[in-house]
Amino acid sequence: MKKRILVTGGAGFIGSHLCKYLLEQGHEVLCLDNYFTGSKDNVLPLLKSPYFELIRHDIMNPYHAEVDEIYNLACPASPIHYQYDPIKTINVSVMGAINVLNLANQVKAKVLQASTSEVYGDPKIHPQTESYWGNVNPIGIRSCYDEGKRCAETIFMDYHRQYQVKIKIIRIFNTYGPNMHPQDGRVVSNFIVQALQNKDITIYGTGNQTRSFQYIDDLIKGMTRMMATGEEFIGPVNIGNPGEFTIWELAEHIIRLTGSKSKIIYLPLPSDDPTQRKPDISLAREKLNWEPLISLEDGLKETIRYFKGIL
Numbered sequence: 538m539k540k541r542i543l544v545t546g547g548a549g550f551i552g553s554h555l556c557k558y559l560l561e562q563g564h565e566v567l568c569l570d571n572y573f574t575g576s577k578d579n580v581l582p583l584l585k586s587p588y589f590e591l592i593r594h595d596i597m598n599p600y601h602a603e604v605d606e607i608y609n610l611a612c613p614a615s616p617i618h619y620q621y622d623p624i625k626t627i628n629v630s631v632m633g634a635i636n637v638l639n640l641a642n643q644v645k646a647k648v649l650q651a652s653t654s655e656v657y658g659d660p661k662i663h664p665q666t667e668s669y670w671g672n673v674n675p676i677g678i679r680s681c682y683d684e685g686k687r688c689a690e691t692i693f694m695d696y697h698r699q700y701q702v703k704i705k706i707i708r709i710f711n712t713y714g715p716n717m718h719p720q721d722g723r724v725v726s727n728f729i730v731q732a733l734q735n736k737d738i739t740i741y742g743t744g745n746q747t748r749s750f751q752y753i754d755d756l757i758k759g760m761t762r763m764m765a766t767g768e769e770f771i772g773p774v775n776i777g778n779p780g781e782f783t784i785w786e787l788a789e790h791i792i793r794l795t796g797s798k799s800k801i802i803y804l805p806l807p808s809d810d811p812t813q814r815k816p817d818i819s820l821a822r823e824k825l826n827w828e829p830l831i832s833l834e835d836g837l838k839e840t841i842r843y844f845k846g847i848l
């Protein structure tokens with residue numbers, strides 16, 4: 538059935554892929570963005586479709602439209618961007634959540650929150666399950682994002698309990714792919730850009746800290762499957778790739794795949810940088826019949842092709 542779907546943050550990295558996928562599925566898409574980190578270029582090809590609408594709006598202000606579903610992605614997501622104006626970051630998370638939930642309540646739409654593995658902070662259990670409450674510094678330089686996202690989850694749950702709003706919460710783990718911002722400082726885009734320019738590859742810390750890397754297409758499948766679930770399952774559910782790599786291994790892969798002459802250099806680790814991250818995805822397997830299918834090698838090749846095109 539054709540639905541009218543609002544994607545906040547739709548001109549960003551994840552949002553642009555989601556808008557494209559939803560259009561391909563035959564839905565009508567309203568893409569709302571203030572272009573803080575996103576760009577019209579990411580959704581330019583979609584403007585050809587009469588079922589795609591681009592709306593310039595800041596989600597800190599209320600927005601109204603008759604829609605069936607809402608994906609709430611609007612929020613700066615990389616440390617460079619979310620630390621640029623931390624007060625705005627926490628405001629966007631909190632006020633954005635309230636505004637989309639009020640809208641969902643008014644028009645009886647289903648609403649999905651793009652939460653994050655950052656709600657686990659520097660985790661004391663490994664891999665991270667949804668039942669783990671996390672180990673988050675409330676007063677550090679990452680807190681505007683981590684606590685903002687935690688608070689958004691709280692608000693989602695309270696709107697569900699108090700007003701029976703139909704909510705879904707997904708916790709997204711590190712995701713990469715085409716349309717990432719080349720200067721957003723996230724590890725995959727950073728390394729690829731440095732490698733393609735034969736510049737030094739900057740590893741923060743020893744490089745032994747681990748991360749799991751999920752290719753964007755896998756995330757979009759998980760996300761849309763979550764939205765399609767019935768009212769009995771609201772999450773939170775981890776959506777990520779459990780394959781675990783050290784940052785050093787990632788750098789080596791990227792140097793090999795780009796044929797780069799770059800050398801690795803080591804810089805001091807920023808504060809509160811988690812030492813390990815890996816999702817337990819048993820819940821997503823069980824409830825969504827979902828698991829990531831794209832290998833790091835294949836995902837990196839696609840992403841490198843994209844960055845070669847734009848640099």
Ligand SMILES: NC(=O)c1ccc[n+]([C@@H]2O[C@H](COP(=O)([O-])OP(=O)(O)OC[C@H]3O[C@@H](n4cnc5c(N)ncnc54)[C@H](O)[C@@H]3O)[C@@H](O)[C@H]2O)c1
Pocket residue numbers: 545546547548549550551552569570571572573574575576594595596597609610611612613614615629651652653654708709710711712713718
């Ligand atoms: N990429 C990841 O690995 C990852 C991991 C966990 C969670 N997430 C979450 O997914 C969402 C999308 O992340 P992304 O990686 O695509 O980042 P992104 O920066 O590319 O996208 C965020 C989008 O939101 C827009 N935006 C920011 N503030 C806004 C506001 N006040 N009003 C309207 N639009 C606003 C930006 O312009 C941008 O288009 C974010 O909420 C992020 O927290 C991403």
